[in-house]
Amino acid sequence: xxxxxxxxxxxxxxxxxxxxxxxxxxxxxxxxxxxxxxxxxxxxxxxxxxxxxxxxxxxxxxxxxxxxxxxxxxxxxxxxxxxxxxxxxxxxxxxxxxxxxxxxxxxxxxxxxxxxxxxxxxxxxxxxxxxxxxxxxxxxxxxxxxxxxxxxxxxxxxxxxxxxxxxxxxxxxxxxxxxxxxxxxxxxxxxxxxxxxxxxxxxxxxxxxxxxxxxxxxxxxxxxxxxxxxxxxxxxxxxxxxxxxxxxx
Amino acid sequence: xxxxxxxxxxxxxxxxxxxxxxxxxxxxxxxxxxxxxxxxxxxxxxxxxxxxxxxxxxxxxxxxxxxxxxxxxxxxxxxxxxxxxxxxxxxxxxxxxxxxxxxxxxxxxxxxxxxxxxxxxxxxxxxxxxxxxxxxxxxxxxxxxxxxxxxxxxxxxxxxxxxxxxxxxxxxxxxxxxxxxxxxxxxxxxxxxxxxxxxxxxxxxxxxxxxxxxxxxxxxxxxxxxxxxxxxxxxxxxxxxxxxxxxxxxxxxxxxxxxxxxxxxxxxxxxxxxxxxxxxxxxxxxxxxxxxxxxxxxxxxxxxxxxxxxxxxxxxxxxxxxxxxxxxxxxxxxxxxxxxxxxxxxxxxxxxxxxxxxxxxxxxxxxxxxxxxxxxxxxxxxxxxx
Numbered sequence: 196x197x198x199x200x201x202x203x204x205x206x207x208x209x210x211x212x213x214x215x216x217x218x219x220x221x222x223x224x225x226x227x228x229x230x231x232x233x234x235x236x237x238x239x240x241x242x243x244x245x246x247x248x249x250x251x252x253x254x255x256x257x258x259x260x261x262x263x264x265x266x267x268x269x270x271x272x273x274x275x276x277x278x279x280x281x282x283x284x285x286x287x288x289x290x291x292x293x294x295x296x297x298x299x300x301x302x303x304x305x306x307x308x309x310x311x312x313x314x315x316x317x318x319x320x321x322x323x324x325x326x327x328x329x330x331x332x333x334x335x336x337x338x339x340x341x342x343x344x345x346x347x348x349x350x351x352x353x354x355x356x357x358x359x360x361x362x363x364x365x366x367x368x369x370x371x372x373x374x375x376x377x378x379x380x381x382x383x384x385x386x387x388x389x390x391x392x393x394x395x396x397x398x399x400x401x402x403x404x405x406x407x408x409x410x411x412x413x414x415x416x417x418x419x420x421x422x423x424x425x426x427x428x429x430x431x432x433x434x435x436x437x438x439x440x441x442x443x444x
Numbered sequence: 445x446x447x448x449x450x451x452x453x454x455x456x457x458x459x460x461x462x463x464x465x466x467x468x469x470x471x472x473x474x475x476x477x478x479x480x481x482x483x484x485x486x487x488x489x490x491x492x493x494x495x496x497x498x499x500x501x502x503x504x505x506x507x508x509x510x511x512x513x514x515x516x517x518x519x520x521x522x523x524x525x526x527x528x529x530x531x532x533x534x535x536x537x538x539x540x541x542x543x544x545x546x547x548x549x550x551x552x553x554x555x556x557x558x559x560x561x562x563x564x565x566x567x568x569x570x571x572x573x574x575x576x577x578x579x580x581x582x583x584x585x586x587x588x589x590x591x592x593x594x595x596x597x598x599x600x601x602x603x604x605x606x607x608x609x610x611x612x613x614x615x616x617x618x619x620x621x622x623x624x625x626x627x628x629x630x631x632x633x634x635x636x637x638x639x640x641x642x643x644x645x646x647x648x649x650x651x652x653x654x655x656x657x658x659x660x661x662x663x664x665x666x667x668x669x670x671x672x673x674x675x676x677x678x679x680x681x682x683x684x685x686x687x688x689x690x691x692x693x694x695x696x697x698x699x700x701x702x703x704x705x706x707x708x709x710x711x712x713x714x715x716x717x718x719x720x721x722x723x724x725x726x727x728x729x730x731x732x733x734x735x736x737x738x739x740x741x742x743x744x745x746x747x748x749x750x751x752x753x754x755x756x757x758x759x760x761x762x763x764x765x766x767x768x769x770x771x772x773x774x775x776x777x778x779x780x781x782x783x784x785x786x787x788x789x790x791x792x793x794x795x796x797x798x799x800x801x802x803x804x805x806x807x808x809x810x811x812x813x814x815x816x817x818x819x820x821x822x823x824x825x826x827x828x829x830x
Contacts, residue, residue, distance in 0.1 A: 251695060277697035289692040291685045298681055303696045310706045313679035362697065 200265045204229045204396050205250070205366055210259035212249060219245045221420035222259070227366070232392045234399045234407050236431075237417035238441055243400045244286065246417070247368045250398075251283040252276045263366065274308075282364035286371050288351035292344035296335055296354060299343050300326045303358040325361060332390065333357035334383060349380035353387070360391060367391070369399045373406055385409050416441065470755045470802075471668070478661045488650040495657035495725045497765035498664055500525075502718025504746045504757035505664075505671050506711030511743070512751035513675060514707045515687030516604065520612030521742050523619050524587040524712035526734030528719030530623075530630070531586065533729035534570060535579040536639035536647075556638070561628030569629075576643055583720045584713065591712035592705055599704040613736060620735040635730025639723070647724055660721045664758065667714050671754050674710065683707055715742075744783075748790050750799025759798055 207225040211218060220242045227233050235243050248254040250261055252273040261268040268276050277283075291299050304325065307316040330336045333353040338346060343354060352372055359367050372388075373381045381403075388397065388410055401407050407414060407428065414431045416424040418441070424434045431437055482494050503521045511517045543552045549559040554566050572578045594615060598608055623630045630636070639647070646652060674680060686693040686700055694700055723729045732738075741764075749760020767786075772779040794800055 253691070253695075272699070273694045274697050274699045277695055283695045285691070285695075289689055291681075291689055291692070293684065293688070294681060302678065302681055302685055302693070305697060307678065308697050309699075310679065310702050313682055313703075314674070314677045316678040358692075358696065 201226070201262070203227060203262075204231075204264060205398075206260075206262045206265075207246075207250070208260050208262075210246070210249060210256055210261060212245060212254060212257045218420050220249065220256075223417075223420070223422055225415060225422070227396050227398060229365075230392065230394075230396060232388065232397045232399070232410060232412050234401055234411040234414045235417055236401060236404075236407060236414060236441065237423070240419075241417040242420040243417055244370055245420075247283065247370055247398070247400065250276075251281055251368060253283075277362065277364075278305075278308075280363075280365040281368065282359035282362050282366070283368045284352075284355050284359055284370060284372065286374070288348070288355050290343045290351055290354050290358070293342065295340050295342055296330070296346070297326060297339040299354055300329060300357055300361050303361040305362050329357045329360045332360065332387065334387075349376045349384075352376065353384070356387065356391075365395050367395060367397045369397060371400055371402065373401065373403060381406055467672075471665075474755055474758060475665070478664070479658070483654070483657070488653065491657055492653045492725055493765075493769065494762065495653070495660050496722060497762050498657075498660050498758070499718040499722035499725065500742060500745060500765065501664060501758040501761040502667055502721070503711075503715035503742045504749065504761050505667055505754045506714035507742060507746040508751055508754050508757045509671055509674065509683075510707050510711035511746065512753075513680065513687070514683040514704065516704060516708060517606075517609040517743075518612045518708065518711065519609050519736075519739055519743065520614075520616035521711065521715045522734040522736070522739035523612075523616040524591060524715035525719035525722070525738070525742075526619060526623075526729075526731075527587045527590065527712075528583045528716030528721075529723045529729040529734065530636070530719075531573065531579055531583045531716075532720040532723040533636040533639060534573040535576060536642060536723065537636050538570065538573055539642070540638055540640045555631070555636070557631040557634070557636070558628055563628040567629055583716055587712040587716035588709045591709045595708045596701070596705055599701045599708075604704075613739070616734070616739050617736050620731050623731040631730075633731060635728055635733070637728040637730075639727050642724065648727060653725060656721070656725050660725070663717060663721060667717065668754055668758070671714075675754075679703070679706075744787050746797075747787070748797050750797030752796060753799030753803075756797055756799030756802075763798075 203226045205225070205227040207223060210220055210223045210225075212220045223242075223246065225246070235246065237243050245254060249256050250263075250268065252268065252271060252275075256269050259269075263276075263279060263281060266279060268279070268281070271279070291302065294302070301318060301322065304322055306322075307313050326339075327336070330339055333356060335346075335350060335354060335357065338350065343351065346354060352375075356367075356369070356372065373384050376384060385406065388399070391397065399410070411428055413426065414428055415422060416431060416434075416437050423440065424431055424437050426434070478498070483491060486494060503525050506524075507518065507521060537555045541553060541555045546552045546554070546556065546559070549556065551559055551564045554563065558566070572582060594612075595608075598611060603611070624633050626632070641647060647656065675683075682693060682698060682703060686698070686703065690700065719729075719734070722733075745760040745764050746757050747760070748764055749758065750756030764783075764786075768779065768783065771782055775782075790797060796804065
């Protein structure tokens with residue numbers, strides 16, 4: 196794969212994945228800058244989640260390259276990709292229900308992730324300070340000692356975002372972070388996202404257009420595994436092709 | 445209140461081993477039963493049997509970690525129990541086969557079953573068992589090495605759950621056939637019998653067996669504390685986390701293969717220690733003690749005791765074996781049916797085993813009687829309403 200190095204944080208080129216001949220993602224090119232908040236929209240089955248799966252290594256690509264800081268990700272295992280600096284949040288909140296909020300955040304702390312590192316791991320001042328800071332960001336300071344299963348749906352979503360923040364990734368992949376949230380929770384999430392994008396890049400999949408309009412720098416529209424349009428929110432909203440397949444109904 | 449645990453980070457080693465009142469209580473009760481009640485109550489014969497049951501408890505503690513906490517069901521712990529048991533048996537057998545006492549054999553100085561099978565020279569893999577320190581080293585390292593080799597590629601290929609359980613069962617079945625098939629090297633179906641002394645100390649006397657019982661109890665507590673420590677570290681939480689949310693742990697940057705191999709090898713090590721102590725107390729080792737059925741028995745003891753509770757597993761091994769002995773002495777033919785029914789009843793009615801009865805019912809009841817305020821419960825209820 197002779198791809199050139201770029202200045203982008205993430206450079207996806209000619210990315211294709213086919214499941215038994217069906218091309219879920221078809222020759223996609225996507226570039227994400229440092230500090231950019233990119234939103235991917237598109238109708239159901241457009242291949243949005245598949246792209247995130249490909250970036251984080253959950254699905255293996257058929258063709259093409261994904262370069263993160265000019266490092267090829269397509270042949271790395273999941274934990275290596277995470278350690279390289281990519282964090283992934285799943286569509287349904289994926290947290291450890293039987294552990295407390297504090298322990299959930301602690302497990303994500305990016306030190307001692309080997310067997311013997313875990314045996315020796317101590318919750319020292321540095322770890323606490325980091326967890327405290329993240330807990331404040333995700334509005335869960337008062338719930339640190341609570342078992343995660345008793346959190347509300349929105350709080351669980353925040354907790355999973357918090358687990359990513361503890362890892363200090365340079366790129367965060369979020370799959371529908373505000374699904375099922377109340378209006379107030381959406382507002383808080385938008386504020387949270389604006390805060391975290393100051394230090395890192397974020398790719399978000401989202402359906403809620405009002406929410407997208409509030410947060411996005413750039414929007415990419417995906418349709419049938421291909422990129423249909425790419426631009427600012429205003430450009431996308433006035434794009435005829437996009438209106439036809441997606442926004443019109 | 446909420447930042448309480450932040451102010452006491454992790455705690456010292458002792459705090460973590462004895463976290464909470466109930467933990468100290470359960471260790472104390474077990475210690476009183478094992479060190480005071482049983483030795484004073486039971487005859488020498490029964491105490492030896494209790495010691496034998498406690499050897500199974502080692503394997504059960506391993507299953508609590510591996511199956512209960514990490515979600516890796518192994519139906520093949522008998523294999524590792526056997527590695528320890530056979531290692532000890534081979535050492536004792538060599539000591540019992542000195543040239544004087546085997547002078548009537550055609551090749552004096554080798555174990556009797558080898559002579560019967562026309563083996564004329566001690567096989568190379570028996571040589572390490574001439575030395576006691578080497579034997580102990582093998583008891584501790586062989587199960588770790590073998591379990592790592594057996595499970596590494598399966599875990600790397602993400603084979604888990606039922607498929608892995610069946611693989612472990614076939615492993616133990618294979619080892620059974622291997623031992624039975626190699627009669628000249630391992631004594632075949634009869635096993636390795638006529639074990640007499642350990643470094644010249646006769647292990648068949650009543651006093652020796654009583655000492656061995658106490659040695660077993662001390663080792664058991666050592667293993668209990670070691671397991672509790674492992675579970676109290678972040679590794680314990682990672683294991684529990686990967687049991688329920690495998691993907692999430694992987695995407696937090698953990699290589700799950702090494703964690704699974706570690707806990708499987710740790711469980712194998714505990715089983716091997718139990719096996720070695722078993723041979724010392726029973727005086728022989730045979731393939732029927734380590735085959736498919738005994739391996740499943742180990743699962744049943746663990747399930748009955750409570751698969752999330754290490755202390756519970758000890759009670760499970762003790763109680764089921766006591767019941768087995770009592771019933772099979774009185775009603776040999778019906779015992780298997782009672783056994784099966786008991787297991788089904790426990791699994792259906794008490795998914796957390798006997799330990800669950802204690803934590804979910806008896807302890808709460810005692811607390812409400814004594815009006816002891818349990819700090820965990822009210823907070824949970826409060827949080828549910830917010």
